Amino acid sequence: MKRKKRFLLWAMLVILSFSIYGCSSQVKKQETTGVAMGTIVTQTVYVRESSKEDKTDITAQITNLLNDTEAQISWRLDTSDVSHINAAAGNAEGYELPENLSENFEVIWQVSKASGGAFDLTVAPVVRLWDIDTWVMKEAEELSAEIIPTKEQIKDKLSVTGYEDVAFADGKIYLPEGYMLDLGAAGKGMACDRIVELLESQEQGNAEVQGAVISLGGNILTYGSKPDGTAWKVGIVDPFRPDRYLGALTLSGTKFVTTSGDYERYVEIDGVRYHHIIDPSTGYPADSGVRSVTILSENGLIGDALSTACFVLGREKALELAKEYEVEILIVTQDGEIVMSEGMEKVFSLSK
Numbered sequence: 106m107k108r109k110k111r112f113l114l115w116a117m118l119v120i121l122s123f124s125i126y127g128c129s130s131q132v133k134k135q136e137t138t139g140v141a142m143g144t145i146v147t148q149t150v151y152v153r154e155s156s157k158e159d160k161t162d163i164t165a166q167i168t169n170l171l172n173d174t175e176a177q178i179s180w181r182l183d184t185s186d187v188s189h190i191n192a193a194a195g196n197a198e199g200y201e202l203p204e205n206l207s208e209n210f211e212v213i214w215q216v217s218k219a220s221g222g223a224f225d226l227t228v229a230p231v232v233r234l235w236d237i238d239t240w241v242m243k244e245a246e247e248l249s250a251e252i253i254p255t256k257e258q259i260k261d262k263l264s265v266t267g268y269e270d271v272a273f274a275d276g277k278i279y280l281p282e283g284y285m286l287d288l289g290a291a292g293k294g295m296a297c298d299r300i301v302e303l304l305e306s307q308e309q310g311n312a313e314v315q316g317a318v319i320s321l322g323g324n325i326l327t328y329g330s331k332p333d334g335t336a337w338k339v340g341i342v343d344p345f346r347p348d349r350y351l352g353a354l355t356l357s358g359t360k361f362v363t364t365s366g367d368y369e370r371y372v373e374i375d376g377v378r379y380h381h382i383i384d385p386s387t388g389y390p391a392d393s394g395v396r397s398v399t400i401l402s403e404n405g406l407i408g409d410a411l412s413t414a415c416f417v418l419g420r421e422k423a424l425e426l427a428k429e430y431e432v433e434i435l436i437v438t439q440d441g442e443i444v445m446s447e448g449m450e451k452v453f454s455l456s457k
């Protein structure tokens with residue numbers, strides 16, 4: 106009887122250890138750096154692999170998703186939905202929004218409204234007049250005061266902007282003649298939301314994602330957890346020294362960290378900095394007393410749209426808007442002061 110008991114115990118241990126072995130799966134790290142959506146993309150993905158045969162390359166799937174998103178929303182590509190929308194401006198029939206854009210447009214329009222137009226999805230004609238993206242490619246000696254748009258030109262372009270003139274009805278979008286959309290301030294956040302959907306989806310073959318950190322320029326996404334159980338650390342660039350970090354956020358789970366700053370894309374002409382974030386109320390690069398704004402949010406699109414809006418709004422109004430949207434915010438002012446919401450203070454630590 107004693108022997109039988111001992112045998113049963115032994116058999117149970119064998120079964121248990123086999124089942125642990127069978128369930129246990131190796132966690133592999135997949136890493137890549139590349140270019141997508143006009144920015145450098147770095148990906149670190151921790152994947153549990155339960156079969157040696159099926160090694161799903163999640164990073165390749167994410168890259169494809171980013172390329173698909175760009176193909177859908179880039180105004181530079183004639184075949185994108187945004188180009189079709191722009192081409193239909195002034196057309197009484199409007200343009201039928203694909204399902205995966207419809208809700209996003211609603212969110213973008215709401216941020217435009219809530220920010221009093223500081224974020225404006227129709228600011229494209231003014232953005233293109235400034236053409237900072239082309240100027241940043243030029244040598245310093247090719248840049249002179251002559252390329253700066255005149256007040257008349259700016260006024261002219263401002264007359265074909267205004268989020269409140271965009272209409273939505275029955276799944277369609279209607280733009281007045283001459284209007285254009287630019288999703289440059291929200292597209293990467295939108296793409297981050299799609300990445301989370303991809304990581305969460307069950308269609309990952311035999312691989313399951315335990316954790317990931319993905320950076321698309323000023324947009325960083327953390328997902329799940331690290332295999333060693335430590336928290337994610339997300340660096341915040343020092344706008345006064347963009348080659349350095351001002352500090353870092355200690356985060357767990359799925360979070361979106363989005364920064365808008367005047368150091369990201371700019372040119373200097375006669376000692377004046379002209380950067381890529383336009384104040385739609387003036388038509389000039391925003392000069393609201395801040396150098397960068399970081400939003401910590403539970404949604405990528407909202408974080409991206411708000412980082413731009415808050416940069417334009419400046420310190421006081423930015424804090425109010427962040428509160429309204431229940432996101433955390435970190436502002437670096439032109440005086441070098443760091444202003445944070447309460448929740449941000451809890452996760453931010455200054456670089457030593």
Ligand code: AMP
Nearest residue numbers: 223224225228289290365381382383413
């Ligand atoms: P971000 O880096 O997310 O702040 O986005 C900046 C980009 O959004 C610019 O390069 C423009 O294409 C576009 N943009 C600039 N100013 C605005 C604005 N006030 N509202 C919406 N989009 C803007």
Ligand code: MG
Nearest residue numbers: 290409410413
């Ligand atoms: Mg943005």
